[in-house]
Amino acid sequence: MTTISLPIPKRPVHPTGVWSWITTVDHKRIGILYGVTAFIMFLTGGFEAMYIRAQLAQPGQDLVSPEVYNQLFTMHGTTMIFLAIMPMGAAFFNYIIPLQIGARDVAFPRLNAFSYWTFLAGALMLNLSWVLGGAPNAGWFGYAPLTSSVFNPGHGIDFWILSLQILGIASLAAAFNFVVTIINMRAPGMLLMRMPLFTWMTFITSLLLILAFPVITVALIQLLFDRQFETNFFVPAAGASPVLWQHLFWIFGHPEVYILILPAMGIVSEIIPTFSKKPMFGYPVVVLSGVIIAFMGWMVWSHHMFTVGLGPVANSVFALTTMAIAVPTGVKIFNWIATMWRGSIEFKTAMLFAVGFIWLFIIGGLSGVMHSSAASDAQQQDTYFVVAHLHYVLFGGSIMALLAGIYYWFPKITGRLMNETVGKINFWLVFIAMNITFFPMHFTGLNGMPRRIYTYDSDMGWDLWNAVSSAGAFMLGAGILLFLYNAITSARSGEVASADPWDGRTLEWSISSPPPEYNFEQIPIVQGRDPFWAQKYGGVAMVPVAGGSGEDAVHHSIHLPQPSYWPFVASIGIFIGSFGVLYINAASWIGVAVAGIGALITMIAIYAWSLEPVNDPDDGAAH
Amino acid sequence: MAEATAAIHGEHEETSTGLNNRKLLMWAFLGSDCMFFGTLIATYVVYQGKSIKGPYPIDVFSIPVTSVSTFVLLMSSMSMVLAYAALRRGNLSSFRIWIFSTAILGITFLGFQVFEFRDFVHEGLTPKTNLFGSTFFTLTGLHGAHVTLGVIWLLSLGFHSFKGGMTPDKHLEVDLAALYWHFVDVVWIIIFTVVYLFGVFPGIN
Secondary structure (H helix, E strand, C coil): CCCHCCEEECCCCCCCHHHHEEEECCCHHHHHHHHHHHHHHHHHHHHHHHHHHHHHHCCCCCCHHHHHHHHHHHHHHHHHHHHHHHHHHHHHHHHHHHEEECCCCCCCHHHHHHHHHHHHHHHHHHHHHEEEEEEEECCCCCCCCCCCCCCCCCCHHHHHHHHHHHHHHHHHHHHHHHHHHHHHCCCCCCCCHHHHHHHHHHHHHHHHHHHHHHHHHHHHHHHHHHHCCCCCCCCHCCCCCCCCHHHHHHHHHHHHHHHHHHHHHHHHHHHHHHHCCCCCCCCCHHHHHHHHHHHHHHHHHHHHHHHCCCHHHHHHHHHHHHHHEEEEEHHHHHHHHHHHHCCCEEECHHHHHHHHHHHHHHHHHHHHEEEHHHHHHHHHHCCCCHHHHHHHHHHHHHHHHHHHHHHHHHHHCEEEEECCCHHHHHHHHHHHHHHHHHHHHHHHHHHHCEEECCCCHHHHCCHHHHHHHHHHHHHHHHHHHHHHHHHHHHHHCEEEECCCCCCCCCCHHCCCCCCCCCCCCCCCCCCCHHHHHHHHHHHCCCCEECCCCCHHHHHHHCCCCCCCHHHHHHHHHHHHHHHHHCCCCCCCCHHHHHHHHHHHHHHHHHHHHHHCCCCCCCCCCCC | CCCHHHHHCCCCCCCCCCCHHHHHHHHHHHHHHHHHHHHHHHHHCCCCCCCCCCHHHHHHHHHHHHHHHHHHHHHHHHHHHHHHHHHHHCCCCHHHHHHHHHHHHHHHHHHHHHHHHHHHCCCCCCCCCCCCCCHHHHHHHHHHHHHHHHHHHHHHHHHHHCCCCCCCHHHHHHHHHHHHHHHHHHHHHHHHHHHHHHHCCCCCC
């Protein structure tokens, strides 16, 4: 307890270079780090998908062994959900939210850096399993007792458990940060019901994360204890319920579904009004339906378990709640359509992706409503029909919206526009390929093709549509590579973007592209919804907060949070410690020692962090 | 940034709601922790009476002993309040007395828990024995881990005061620790009721 006298190294001062990124607490830089990392993981998960589709292209192939196939689909699902879609959402939260609410940073800049580095640690941990004894192989939901050490020896599942725990820490830290930021850091006049819809959906998503992640944390602790310390949580021979894991997982897992889609809905709700030159139709209803989705998302989890045998009462109740939750989702779709109705629509690439999102999400939503009937679901459970559904909502929904968001905010982030011609080719390629890939899965699914089989006989009648799906998948891969090409070339030599290339409505378009480090020279005073639009066309000035000219603000009174080593160090401690836990039952004392060293590093970092002032007192004038 | 600096010094700060950022963060964390303990307690309740072999709760629990440790933990909440009040008055020596008392009461509670765990192991109940053992040790152990972190936090604040780190304007530092401490205390009341009292209640097992 004598850590008070810890020698605290000098604050890092690296304006450029690798260290400036490692020690950064700037929400914009962290957003870029999140985005780039998530896109790399997206490509990794996509590569796994290509492998799967190559194996299934024809009956009776043996490109991969059944064991590796199990690892491929598990890693594909886990990677896409936890390492691609969620952090890509986090990238937008980081970059865009402070700009939209008129803040200079998030509420806890160092905690924000900690979230990113911890996320990276989790991503590395999960993927290291490929080279350290085999990847996890029990599906992204890792049903126990299938994941217990009796049925699943080896370290794959341990890697899965620990990396999800690490990612949970990262997600929770980020969610706390964004809840506080959105509640407390809004510019004067930015009332809750004036917030941009992307900010609203981020707020709701963060609340869901805060409440949903602890459930999976506990389930993973129980599974970890079963595997490492021989407890009995998921041991049916000791009287344990084999359904407990499924309940805990889906109590987390269904809110998680909305964690994946709500940010996408927020992005689309920004893009459609902008390119329709109309305010969002029924703004309060869109907000409210988001809140209702988040609330009802807690009451539908057992629709993932209709075939478990919970009985007719439970199945009926969950069927009804599932049908009901389609209502607020449908409301949003009508709001988007009504926003476009009689607008002067401009089909820029971002808008194309956003409209594509609506189209594909409706298809995914409809097959979702089909699943909500428990009797019908019994036919569809664990078939490719479900694979079709979930890819329509996660690819057609989340990924399309995230790509739309990249096209939309790219000029704000890089200062250059993405190429529109390549962008339109990109959209049509992705949109068509997406349908070629996933639509036939409805047919193979209803023809009885089960999920997660590594191959099939040619007399099952699944040959044609599997071949079509695989062809589509490779087209889709090409589409994503085209996107990557467009992003890289545009970032280097694209057309230079103005501050407001789309004639935007929200505060982020009122500052230069890319924004200065301090975002706003003067904090604006918001007078209504769509404040920037009102300023441009309604003559409603965003009166800046009194206090000095812009010049003054830049040089004297803006105190940005300073860089810090400690978030990075704390994450390293977590990474090292988790490796210790991983090997506790294999090499007992080494595992314990390594876990202890990791915990110690994290502990020291947290002490140093809490004793380190946000700003050094001798940095510039007191404010 | 100015707001964040103000937060560090516990001064008045300008946020959209007037609530302090860190205090809001602590409430959000406690909301999350509610779900954490909620899930653990739910698992315990679901598996209550499902163990296929002993020892069972009624064989190992000693309500009088656990009542004493519960009383100790409850009293620590009171001394926590007194520590906070002392710091706000600017009475540093009184602050030290109460903050260290709180930590010592917490350590005493942990001592009881260690003693109890050892006792249970002697009676043949380990996390490996049956469902009761797995759920009981995981739930109370993770609660104990929360108490341990709290004790480290309280001791840090106490020692920090000798370095001149605790002044009345830093009351937020103690306020945050107190929120956490009271929460952990309330969770124990639920655990004591659901696990211990219901555990020896005839008809439940």
